[in-house]
Amino acid sequence: MRLRGFGAARRVLGKGPFRTYTTGNFISLVGTWMQRISVGYLTWELTHSTVWLGLMALADLCPTLIIGPFAGVMADRWSKYRLLISTQALGLLQASLLALFHQIGMLEVILLFSITLILGVINALAQPARLALISSMVSRDLLASAVAVNAISFNLARFLGPAGAGLLIATAGITWSFIANALSYGVMILSLLAMPRETRDTPAPTTRKFGHDLAEGLLYVFRDRATAAVMAVLVVTGICSRPLIEMLPAFSGAVFHGGGPALAALTSSIGIGAVLGGSWISSRQKPGSMTRAMLVTSLIAALGVIAFTAVDTLYLALPVIVCIGFCWVSTSICSQTLLQLGAPDAMRGRVLALYGLIIKAAPAIGAVLAGTLADYFGLRSTVAAGAVIVTLHMIVQLRFAHVISDGLEPKPADG
Incomplete structure (x- = not known):
C-alpha cells in the first residue's frame, strides 16, 4: 500500500x-x-x-x-x-x-x-x-x-x-x-x-436466513487467523490500556492536583495527538506494513501509559498523553484499514460491526475493571499493570506479524 x-x-x-x-x-x-x-x-x-x-x-x-x-x-x-x-x-x-x-x-x-x-x-x-x-x-x-x-x-x-x-x-x-x-x-x-x-x-438478493448470516460472520472472524489476531489487539488494548481515558479525572485530581483545568488539558492533549496520528497515517510516504504500524504504535502507546503513571507533574504528563493519543488513533486506523482490505465484500459489514462493538465495549469493560481494582491496588498501579499486559501481548504479536500481513494486506501486485 x-x-x-x-x-x-x-x-x-x-x-x-x-x-x-x-x-x-x-x-x-x-x-x-x-x-x-x-x-x-x-x-x-x-x-x-x-x-x-x-x-x-x-x-x-x-x-x-x-x-x-x-x-x-x-x-x-x-x-x-x-x-x-x-x-x-x-x-x-x-x-x-x-x-x-x-x-x-x-x-x-x-x-x-x-x-x-x-x-x-x-x-x-x-x-x-x-x-x-x-x-x-x-x-x-x-x-x-x-x-x-x-x-x-x-x-x-x-x-x-x-x-x-x-x-x-x-x-x-x-x-x-x-x-x-x-x-x-x-x-x-x-x-x-x-x-x-x-x-x-x-x-x-439472498434466500439465506438472517441467523445463518449472523453465525457465518462470527465464525469468519474467529476462524480467519489474521482477522482474529487484529480483533485480539483491539480487545487487549481496549480493556487493558484505553481505560486511562476514563481514569483521567482521577489523575487530574489525585495525582496532578489540578482539577478541571488539568482534566481539560489532558483530554485536549489526547485529541491533539489523535489528529497528528491521523495526519501521519494519511501522509506516509514509504510503502510500509500496516500490520507493523498497528502493532508498534500499540506497543508505544502501552509504554506511554506506563510512563504516564510514573510522572507527578502535569507539564511532563502532557507530551506523554499527546504521544499516547497519537499511537491510539494510529492503531485504530491501521486495524480498521486491515479489516476493510481483508474482509470479503459480502462479509465486510459483519466484520466492521464486530470492530465497532469492540471499540466501544472493550474500553467500557476495562474502565469498570480498572475503577474496581484501583480501589484495592491504587490508581497508578492498576493502570500501569494493564499497560504491562498490553506490552507483553504486542511483543508476542510482533513475532507473528506475518500472520496478519499475509492474510489482510494487499500483495505488491495488487497495491
Missing part, C-alpha cells in the same frame, strides 16, 4: 463522492457531540445525580452491544446507502423531538433517557453501514487515507461539538443545541442524496 505524502489525502478529498460524504459526515458528527454534551448537561440540571449521568452513558453503549452484530448482517444484506439514509432520517426525528419537548417543558429525565436510548439504537444500526460504505467510495490504495481522514473528522468533531454546545447553551439555550443537531442530520442526508448512483451499493 503506497501513500505518497499528503498527496494521498488530497486525492481522497478531491472531487468525488468521498469528499461529499466526509463533509456531511463531519457536520453530522459535530451535531452528535453537541447533543451528547447537551444531554449530559440537561441530565445534571434535572437530577443532580451521577447515577443518571451513568445511565445516560449506558443508554448510548448498550444498543451497540446488543444490536451491533445484527446491524452488521443488515449492512451486508441490504443497501448500506439506503440504511444510512433511513437511520439519518430517524436521527433527525429524535433530535427534533428533543428540541420540541424541551421547548414546551415536557422533557423530564425518563423521557430524556428514552430518547437517548432510541438514538443509541439508531447509531448502532448505522455504524456498520457507515464504516463499510467508505470502501465503495475510494480505491484500495487510498483506503488507509480515507480511514485516516474519517478519524481526523471524528476527533475534530469531538472538540468542536462540545465547544459549540457550550456556546449555544450559554447564549441561546439548550433547545438550540438540539435544533443544531437536527439540522446536522439534514446536511448528512443531503450529502448522501448528492452522491453518484454508482456508489450506491445494491447487494444481490
Whole structure:
C-alpha cells in the first residue's frame, strides 16, 4: 500500500463522492457531540445525580452491544446507502423531538433517557453501514487515507461539538443545541442524496436466513487467523490500556492536583495527538506494513501509559498523553484499514460491526475493571499493570506479524 505524502489525502478529498460524504459526515458528527454534551448537561440540571449521568452513558453503549452484530448482517444484506439514509432520517426525528419537548417543558429525565436510548439504537444500526460504505467510495490504495481522514473528522468533531454546545447553551439555550443537531442530520442526508448512483451499493438478493448470516460472520472472524489476531489487539488494548481515558479525572485530581483545568488539558492533549496520528497515517510516504504500524504504535502507546503513571507533574504528563493519543488513533486506523482490505465484500459489514462493538465495549469493560481494582491496588498501579499486559501481548504479536500481513494486506501486485 503506497501513500505518497499528503498527496494521498488530497486525492481522497478531491472531487468525488468521498469528499461529499466526509463533509456531511463531519457536520453530522459535530451535531452528535453537541447533543451528547447537551444531554449530559440537561441530565445534571434535572437530577443532580451521577447515577443518571451513568445511565445516560449506558443508554448510548448498550444498543451497540446488543444490536451491533445484527446491524452488521443488515449492512451486508441490504443497501448500506439506503440504511444510512433511513437511520439519518430517524436521527433527525429524535433530535427534533428533543428540541420540541424541551421547548414546551415536557422533557423530564425518563423521557430524556428514552430518547437517548432510541438514538443509541439508531447509531448502532448505522455504524456498520457507515464504516463499510467508505470502501465503495475510494480505491484500495487510498483506503488507509480515507480511514485516516474519517478519524481526523471524528476527533475534530469531538472538540468542536462540545465547544459549540457550550456556546449555544450559554447564549441561546439548550433547545438550540438540539435544533443544531437536527439540522446536522439534514446536511448528512443531503450529502448522501448528492452522491453518484454508482456508489450506491445494491447487494444481490439472498434466500439465506438472517441467523445463518449472523453465525457465518462470527465464525469468519474467529476462524480467519489474521482477522482474529487484529480483533485480539483491539480487545487487549481496549480493556487493558484505553481505560486511562476514563481514569483521567482521577489523575487530574489525585495525582496532578489540578482539577478541571488539568482534566481539560489532558483530554485536549489526547485529541491533539489523535489528529497528528491521523495526519501521519494519511501522509506516509514509504510503502510500509500496516500490520507493523498497528502493532508498534500499540506497543508505544502501552509504554506511554506506563510512563504516564510514573510522572507527578502535569507539564511532563502532557507530551506523554499527546504521544499516547497519537499511537491510539494510529492503531485504530491501521486495524480498521486491515479489516476493510481483508474482509470479503459480502462479509465486510459483519466484520466492521464486530470492530465497532469492540471499540466501544472493550474500553467500557476495562474502565469498570480498572475503577474496581484501583480501589484495592491504587490508581497508578492498576493502570500501569494493564499497560504491562498490553506490552507483553504486542511483543508476542510482533513475532507473528506475518500472520496478519499475509492474510489482510494487499500483495505488491495488487497495491
